[in-house]
Amino acid sequence: MTSIPEYMTAKHRECDDVFSEAEAAVAQENWSLALDKWQCFAQELTKHFEQEEGKLFPEFEQATGMTSGPTQVMRMEHQQMRALVQDLDNALAAKNKDEYLGLSETLMVMMQQHNMKEEMMLYPMMDQHLSDGEQIIEQFKAD
Ligand SMILES: [Fe+2]
Ligand SMILES: [Fe+2]
Numbered sequence: 001m002t003s004i005p006e007y008m009t010a011k012h013r014e015c016d017d018v019f020s021e022a023e024a025a026v027a028q029e030n031w032s033l034a035l036d037k038w039q040c041f042a043q044e045l046t047k048h049f050e051q052e053e054g055k056l057f058p059e060f061e062q063a064t065g066m067t068s069g070p071t072q073v074m075r076m077e078h079q080q081m082r083a084l085v086q087d088l089d090n091a092l093a094a095k096n097k098d099e100y101l102g103l104s105e106t107l108m109v110m111m112q113q114h115n116m117k118e119e120m121m122l123y124p125m126m127d128q129h130l131s132d133g134e135q136i137i138e139q140f141k142a143d
Pocket of ligand 2: 008
């Protein structure tokens with residue numbers, strides 16, 4: 001069985017890795033590889049956000065009664081990252097290397113800060129408050 005912090009943190013790392021591969025491919029102007037990696041990243045990130053917003057955040061809010069605390073901040077940051085992902089998608093479609101690399105840097109910083117807050121604070125709190133955390137993760141694995 002896998003805990004919430006263990007599984008979700010591993011997913012952050014996986015997203016980071018594919019994100020770096022996409023960035024490296026753009027830097028080398030290997031556009032087909034870049035598109036491949038980028039689409040893989042965007043898909044994984046979208047799924048991760050949906051698992052948080054659709055399942056983990058509501059469960060946490062219900063268990064703790066904290067509806068306007070950390071989960072609200074995380075949702076807002078997801079929206080900011082979604083907007084950046086859209087901009088990056090456009091930059092890649094236009095094969096605009098400089099634009100892509102600039103936006104990529106911004107998203108990376110935002111993602112690091114966001115993930116750190118989840119890993120240091122939110123996921124451990126979920127682990128503490130959600131008694132069915134391991135069952136939730138089993139569902140995520142099947143997604
Ligand atoms: Fe998140
Ligand atoms: Fe996350």
